[in-house]
Amino acid sequence: MAELSLAQLHRSLDDPVLLSMNLLNDIASDHPRAVSFAAGRPYEEFFRVEQLYDYLGTFVTHLTEVMGLTDEEARRTLFQYGRTKGVIHDLVARYLETDEGITVDPDAVVVTVGSQEAMFLTLRALRASSQDVVLAVAPTYFGLTGAARLLDMPVLGVGDGDGGLDLADLERQVAAARARGQRPRALYLVPDFSNPTGVSLDLATRIALLGLAADLDLLIIEDNPYGLFQAGPATRPPTLKALDTQHQVVHVGSFAKTGLPGARVGFVVADQPVITKDGRPAGTLADQLSLIKSNVTLNTSPVAQAVIGGKLLRHGCSMAAANKREIEVYGANLRHVLAGLTARFAAGGPVTWNTPAGGFFVVLTVPFTVDDRSLRRSARDHGVIWTPMHHFHTGMSSSHQIRLSFSLLDDASIDEGLDRLTAFVTAEAQAPGRSA
Amino acid sequence: MAELSLAQLHRSLDDPVLLSMNLLNDIASDHPRAVSFAAGRPYEEFFRVEQLYDYLGTFVTHLTEVMGLTDEEARRTLFQYGRTKGVIHDLVARYLETDEGITVDPDAVVVTVGSQEAMFLTLRALRASSQDVVLAVAPTYFGLTGAARLLDMPVLGVGDGDGGLDLADLERQVAAARARGQRPRALYLVPDFSNPTGVSLDLATRIALLGLAADLDLLIIEDNPYGLFQAGPATRPPTLKALDTQHQVVHVGSFAKTGLPGARVGFVVADQPVITKDGRPAGTLADQLSLIKSNVTLNTSPVAQAVIGGKLLRHGCSMAAANKREIEVYGANLRHVLAGLTARFAAGGPVTWNTPAGGFFVVLTVPFTVDDRSLRRSARDHGVIWTPMHHFHTGMSSSHQIRLSFSLLDDASIDEGLDRLTAFVTAEAQAPGRSA
Structure with missing residues (x-):
């Protein structure tokens, strides 16, 4: 039977960069009920088949x-x-x-x-x-x-x-x-x-x-x-x-x-x-x-x-x-995420974030190491997923940062997601051996 | 000003294989009124926008x-x-x-x-x-x-x-x-x-x-x-x-x-x-x-x-x-091309062809060298285009063969195209220095 070893296939197939997307998708599909700050997808509530x-x-x-x-x-x-x-x-x-x-x-x-x-x-x-x-x-x-x-x-x-x-x-x-x-x-x-x-x-x-x-x-x-x-x-x-x-x-x-x-x-x-x-x-x-x-x-x-x-x-x-309504949604969501973070994490505290002027993403910096195992715990124990920033740094297996995407959400799911994220951050920061 | 030399771009961009398609398309678009035995496209008379x-x-x-x-x-x-x-x-x-x-x-x-x-x-x-x-x-x-x-x-x-x-x-x-x-x-x-x-x-x-x-x-x-x-x-x-x-x-x-x-x-x-x-x-x-x-x-x-x-x-x-009608067209066109070749070129003569059992293509072998210049003469002087077979043989710049595609044609255009092709073949075979 024809069997192929990865050793005989192109080296990229064994590279963490190519495996990132699959790994993140696997975690997402293992936790379909989690609130997702992970997907960088456009807002979909205005889609209609008749538009095609x-x-x-x-x-x-x-x-x-x-x-x-x-x-x-x-x-x-x-x-x-x-x-x-x-x-x-x-x-x-x-x-x-x-x-x-x-x-x-x-x-x-x-x-x-x-x-x-x-x-x-x-x-x-x-x-x-x-x-x-x-x-x-x-x-x-x-x-x-x-x-x-x-x-x-x-x-x-x-x-x-x-x-x-x-x-x-x-x-x-x-x-x-x-x-x-x-x-x-x-x-x-x-x-x-x-x-x-x-x-x-x-x-x-x-x-x-x-x-x-x-x-x-x-x-x-x-x-x-x-x-x-x-x-x-x-x-x-x-x-x-x-x-x-x-x-x-x-x-x-x-x-x-x-x-x-x-x-x-x-x-x-x-x-x-x-x-x-x-x-x-x-x-x-x-x-x-x-x-x-x-x-x-x-x-x-x-x-x-x-x-x-x-x-x-x-x-x-x-x-x-064409995107007038969507642009309003993205802007409102960004403001809602930033306000929600301010309400949940103390100013001058160990959790910080940036304030982009638009787009789909905010970056959160936390006082503990974030890797793919952290994401699994967040999904399993707290019902919220997001993207560990190390996936965007070639060769790094952890960092202290999290990418939050908000393009697909509404106010209620942002609120629920941030509550869960806060619980995750609190638990991680208190866990022995995980603080920076 | 940023100017790039092909010497600094990937070598395939200077390779005849990548240039074949462009060259053939250029000749076709220079002669829009030629009968085309070149395009390997499916029959299009049954297409309707409403089908989408x-x-x-x-x-x-x-x-x-x-x-x-x-x-x-x-x-x-x-x-x-x-x-x-x-x-x-x-x-x-x-x-x-x-x-x-x-x-x-x-x-x-x-x-x-x-x-x-x-x-x-x-x-x-x-x-x-x-x-x-x-x-x-x-x-x-x-x-x-x-x-x-x-x-x-x-x-x-x-x-x-x-x-x-x-x-x-x-x-x-x-x-x-x-x-x-x-x-x-x-x-x-x-x-x-x-x-x-x-x-x-x-x-x-x-x-x-x-x-x-x-x-x-x-x-x-x-x-x-x-x-x-x-x-x-x-x-x-x-x-x-x-x-x-x-x-x-x-x-x-x-x-x-x-x-x-x-x-x-x-x-x-x-x-x-x-x-x-x-x-x-x-x-x-x-x-x-x-x-x-x-x-x-x-x-x-x-x-x-x-x-x-x-x-x-x-x-x-x-x-x-789904393709019942198209399959009938392709079969009829193949038979029409083969019968048309038989009617135009003597048995036992120097022009021969194969007899596929289906598909889009027939190969014609002629008693002279066929290259891209031959195709240009055929297009310009005789109003018929086709594909020189050397494009399918890496490294060859000529051969004695021609690919005829018939998927897009009807009986009348096949007849007209074969008449023109016959005139081209006759002219080339008689031209000094071109016979094999």
């Missing part, structure tokens, strides 16, 4: 009435194999202009199977030899680290400092890597309401980062799943791509949070010019990512793209407009 | 009325992030039982973004070190070769002999690879109505292959996009997976031809047991492919899966039943 029909119909009408396609051509656009770079690239460009102030040639957009494929394609292109490495602000979303593992590409952590990015550490890490003979190709970060910390870069740091990246000849991979989820009326600074005048930024976007996760539609803007080995123009990096994509997934489902395209069209290509 | 609504609704009803989900749970299944291995795995297993006589645990199925992702995940798992290579019956579908290029995995060609596979050559290639210090992991082939040749393996060869693969400790990657398209009433032999009693076969399937290409839904059956480095059970290869998938595309769009699931449910989980 409406979005598909809206997109088809757009193809025939605005784009001038015949009925047969419109059907073919949805049903047949399609353009590798996507069939809603023009709508994605209009969305970026409308919501993000990013002006981009639609031909520099590659529509992908979520932002995960966008990151994977980008890293595949950049990992040309065993010297090539990617830098990532730590703690780091494990989708990036996982994609790098599949490509045997080292990920070098860069400190997040007080404001989300330690520029001096970036410079140090690049210099140290080069001294080791490595070739740093790009810095990955989530500048707006980061996963996992919720922190955003201020404008001065963004501008300084763009200058430093140009000096260091480093691309920036800007991942922006949460940018529209500002809590309250304050304005956020422009994205790195909106500030980018030198093609330094590869911008990765997702419609999983603003459209619907079940469409699995994301995109990458990669307008970097590419030249052949003998110096002739060879299109843009987007064209190269498209070549890679044609051998990974061939196309992003045109049916799924049509669903997102229809949702964009229904709201003037503004996902901010 | 029907399929989605049918799947939702199945979730609530048969599977017992609440409306909220059903909505969540379509709209939210889903199970990495898919949400229609049980329906895929029923389809395999109904149409292919393959009995499989639904948990050993991974639903993928087309068969392309299935091949990519499988090769990623098997490419553990620089010694690992994959064998492929040549000529080879370039989706397999392209996926291997992205993983820096060598593809060793195995002769197709007279009947679609030269078993003695397989044995020789494995021995030679091992003598070179390489580790052959699997043999890739399309046993039914192969792309590009249309040829099928007979039952004796299938049984002999399974025995030889077990002796050689070699997995078989069976790609089966065309199996249901038998022309006429004859029965075809069972798939390799249906004959597999020892988990020797990884079975890759696609709903692009039988469902609709625009859903981008395929799957892989990988029931091989896996053990850890110290010998403990670690699930199946499907579980490992799922881990990889979670870092490439995360999930296959549940909306797209629901479309395919609904189509399956509408036809008792039989794609043979």
Whole structure:
């Protein structure tokens, strides 16, 4: 009988990074009645099956009435194999202009199977030899680290400092890597309401980062799943791509949070010019990512793209407009979590947390070591789950931090969850041998 | 300005294999009025947008009325992030039982973004070190070769002999690879109505292959996009997976031809047991492919899966039943192409062709060298396009063969296309310096 040993399969399959998601899902499914601060999923109370029909119909009408396609051509656009770079690239460009102030040639957009494929394609292109490495602000979303593992590409952590990015550490890490003979190709970060910390870069740091990246000849991979989820009326600074005048930024976007996760539609803007080995123009990096994509997934489902395209069209290509109600929910939930923490943990005490200006996440720091066993105790004894922060730090098996996600909850479940979390924290802090 | 040289990007981006598809698409789009024997797309005259609504609704009803989900749970299944291995795995297993006589645990199925992702995940798992290579019956579908290029995995060609596979050559290639210090992991082939040749393996060869693969400790990657398209009433032999009693076969399937290409839904059956480095059970290869998938595309769009699931449910989980009309079209087109060739080229003459029993393709052999320039002349001077066979032979820039695809045509366009093809062949055979 054909039996395979992990020793004969790709090494990533034995790597804690790839196992993180499974482990966390297993704990969640072992405790279905726990209050979950774990899932980074969008609010789902407004989902209706009929929306899918409406979005598909809206997109088809757009193809025939605005784009001038015949009925047969419109059907073919949805049903047949399609353009590798996507069939809603023009709508994605209009969305970026409308919501993000990013002006981009639609031909520099590659529509992908979520932002995960966008990151994977980008890293595949950049990992040309065993010297090539990617830098990532730590703690780091494990989708990036996982994609790098599949490509045997080292990920070098860069400190997040007080404001989300330690520029001096970036410079140090690049210099140290080069001294080791490595070739740093790009810095990955989530500048707006980061996963996992919720922190955003201020404008001065963004501008300084763009200058430093140009000096260091480093691309920036800007991942922006949460940018529209500002809590309250304050304005956020422009994205790195909106500030980018030198093609330094590869911008990765997702419609999983603003459209619907079940469409699995994301995109990458990669307008970097590419030249052949003998110096002739060879299109843009987007064209190269498209070549890679044609051998990974061939196309992003045109049916799924049509669903997102229809949702964009229904709201003037503004996902901010399409998510007006959801954005209010996320903001209210963030305020409710922060107020709830203040009510439950004494100021100046050993339990602290940060105060993001939006997004899905808050980070709690506790006076004891948090690992996967802590999470199991929390789930089993207290009925509340969350994400241990060590999963976002490669190679660490514990930390003193917890990521709380609040995007899927309502006030009552936040209150109940925080009560249970308080009981867990109290029990852990009092348990012998667990305090820091 | 950030400018990237191909010298600093992954080497596959400069590889003829990855450029094949673009080159062929460019020629096709330069000649939109040419009759196309090039596109391997399913027949599209029966597509209707309303089918999408029907399929989605049918799947939702199945979730609530048969599977017992609440409306909220059903909505969540379509709209939210889903199970990495898919949400229609049980329906895929029923389809395999109904149409292919393959009995499989639904948990050993991974639903993928087309068969392309299935091949990519499988090769990623098997490419553990620089010694690992994959064998492929040549000529080879370039989706397999392209996926291997992205993983820096060598593809060793195995002769197709007279009947679609030269078993003695397989044995020789494995021995030679091992003598070179390489580790052959699997043999890739399309046993039914192969792309590009249309040829099928007979039952004796299938049984002999399974025995030889077990002796050689070699997995078989069976790609089966065309199996249901038998022309006429004859029965075809069972798939390799249906004959597999020892988990020797990884079975890759696609709903692009039988469902609709625009859903981008395929799957892989990988029931091989896996053990850890110290010998403990670690699930199946499907579980490992799922881990990889979670870092490439995360999930296959549940909306797209629901479309395919609904189509399956509408036809008792039989794609043979769902494609009754299309199967008649493909069979009639095959007969029409073969009769048309017989009417146009003299028996015993220098132009010959094979006679597949089904599928989408016929191979024509001509008395002159065929390369991409020949195709351009055919498109420009004669208004007919097709696929030069050298694209399926790695490293070859010409051959004497042409792949004719007929899945998208009707009788009149086949007649017109064959007239044009005859004019092209006549002109090329008479041109100085082009004859063999």
